[in-house]
Amino acid sequence: xxxxxxxxxxxxxxxxxxxxxxxxxxxxxxxxxxxxxxxxxxxxxxxxxxxxxxxxxxxxxxxxxxxxxxxxxxxxxxxxxxxxxxxxxxxxxxxxxxxxxxxxxxxxxxxxxxxxxxxxxxxxxxxxxxxxxxxxxxxxxxxxxxxxxxxxxxxxxxxxxxxxxxxxxxxxxxxxxxxxxxxxxxxxxxxxxxxxxxxxxx
Amino acid sequence: xxxxxxxxxxxxxxxxxxxxxxxxxxxxxxxxxxxxxxxxxxxxxxxxxxxxxxxxxxxxxxxxxxxxxxxxxxxxxxxxxxxxxxxxxxxxxxxxxxxxxxxxxxxxxxxxxxxxxxxxxxxxxxxxxxxxxxxxxxxxxxxxxxxxxxxxxxxxxxxxxxxxxxxxxxxxxxxxxxxxxxxxxxxxxxxxxxxxxxxxxxxxxxxxxxxxxxxxxxxxxxxxxxxxxxxxxxxxxxxxxxxxxxxxx
Numbered sequence: 001x002x003x004x005x006x007x008x009x010x011x012x013x014x015x016x017x018x019x020x021x022x023x024x025x026x027x028x029x030x031x032x033x034x035x036x037x038x039x040x041x042x043x044x045x046x047x048x049x050x051x052x053x054x055x056x057x058x059x060x061x062x063x064x065x066x067x068x069x070x071x072x073x074x075x076x077x078x079x080x081x082x083x084x085x086x087x088x089x090x091x092x093x094x095x096x097x098x099x100x101x102x103x104x105x106x107x108x109x110x111x112x113x114x115x116x117x118x119x120x121x122x123x124x125x126x127x128x129x130x131x132x133x134x135x136x137x138x139x140x141x142x143x144x145x146x147x148x149x150x151x152x153x154x155x156x157x158x159x160x161x162x163x164x165x166x167x168x169x170x171x172x173x174x175x176x177x178x179x180x181x182x183x184x185x186x187x188x189x190x191x192x193x194x195x196x197x198x199x200x201x202x
Numbered sequence: 203x204x205x206x207x208x209x210x211x212x213x214x215x216x217x218x219x220x221x222x223x224x225x226x227x228x229x230x231x232x233x234x235x236x237x238x239x240x241x242x243x244x245x246x247x248x249x250x251x252x253x254x255x256x257x258x259x260x261x262x263x264x265x266x267x268x269x270x271x272x273x274x275x276x277x278x279x280x281x282x283x284x285x286x287x288x289x290x291x292x293x294x295x296x297x298x299x300x301x302x303x304x305x306x307x308x309x310x311x312x313x314x315x316x317x318x319x320x321x322x323x324x325x326x327x328x329x330x331x332x333x334x335x336x337x338x339x340x341x342x343x344x345x346x347x348x349x350x351x352x353x354x355x356x357x358x359x360x361x362x363x364x365x366x367x368x369x370x371x372x373x374x375x376x377x378x379x380x381x382x383x384x385x386x387x388x389x390x391x392x393x394x395x396x397x398x399x400x401x402x403x404x405x406x407x408x409x410x411x412x413x414x415x416x417x418x419x420x421x422x423x424x425x426x427x428x429x430x431x432x433x434x435x436x437x438x439x440x441x442x443x444x445x446x447x448x449x450x451x
Contacts, residue, residue: 024265
């Protein structure tokens with residue numbers, strides 16, 4: 001199927017990323033617009049193809065989460081912000097690998113935005129795997145039902161089409177149990193809990 | 203325990219927007235005074251946040267696979283970087299060259315365009331759009347081998363894309379044919395392509411080498427003042443200051 005190649009202004013992009021049903025096209029647009037530049041930063045700083053792809057994915061996830069929490073206020077252009085986020089996430093990855101290229105003096109933080117993205121990158125480094133670990137403990141059935149309801153905004157009735165439950169009430173009960181289980185798991189991990197809590201109030 | 207369970211149910215229905223107006227107002231009243239209940243609500247909100255983060259990560263992962271395919275086919279292949287050995291060899295060779303030239307120039311003069319050029323020059327990292335099963339272009343091969351005359355000769359025989367043009371410009375620069383380098387970098391810097399920022403950087407260095415400081419300076423300032431410029435970290439305050447001094451001489 002041929003994909004329609006939409007273009008977005010920064011404001012349109014933010015608007016589309018907030019709305020999950022329209023975000024696919026916006027994400028595709030960001031790949032077309034920014035992957036080349038951001039990946040070349042990685043190559044120029046000791047990274048390889050896989051590193052560039054992995055870091056870009058992390059940049060995308062972090063940026064969308066920030067947009068949805070209302071934490072990107074447009075002080076800089078999206079391009080500038082993504083570049084800075086990409087740089088800081090990569091530097092943290094290099095530090096994690098114990099690489100000399102991550103010498104901090106070379107990458108002094110030059111403005112407020114650098115400080116913000118450096119902080120975000122640090123949090124990501126600390127907790128990125130912890131969320132996945134937690135989700136794995138949740139189990140597939142719970143993961144599916146919670147994603148359908150809280151991420152895709154499906155109704156109980158619609159969820160019945162996806163999952164083998166008898167009726168809406170059964171789905172509702174199951175979803176409550178799953179959310180409580182998720183709550184216990186996340187609360188059990190202080191780092192993860194603190195980071196996620198930061199995203200609560202936009 | 204029963205109360206906690208009951209509260210959880212109530213709070214989840216509140217989060218899901220399923221309470222009647224009366225139930226909602228009553229709960230909000232309780233939340234204003236009951237810290238424990240407030241905390242319980244926050245815990246549940248954080249859990250919902252975790253679900254949303256997971257959903258975003260999965261969505262990006264799905265789009266990622268599709269987009270990599272599209273971008274790689276657009277770029278005639280996937281992006282690969284030079285092998286580490288080649289990169290280190292080039293880096294060592296470049297360092298030795300810079301050191302050699304640097305020492306020689308230091309003996310001649312403290313501040314000169316040659317010295318500044320050599321301090322500022324970073325060679326282009328030929329990590330480029332090519333599939334692992336595809337060959338590098340003639341120009342790329344020759345550039346890697348530092349066969350700059352051959353790179354220039356290739357111009358007559360191949361259909362060049364933006365990266366090839368950049369390499370030809372660099373070959374001219376390596377051969378001290380700055381006028382030709384300037385012409386190529388100007389065209390690249392003034393058109394939309396993936397190597398525009400590289401061209402701006404090398405154009406500023408070409409001007410510097412050609413002692414056209416007043417043309418080099420605005421480009422250097424632009425690079426320095428563009429946070430997302432690939433070469434921003436190479437154009438330091440010191441480089442700009444010294445170019446200004448040369449301009450004032």
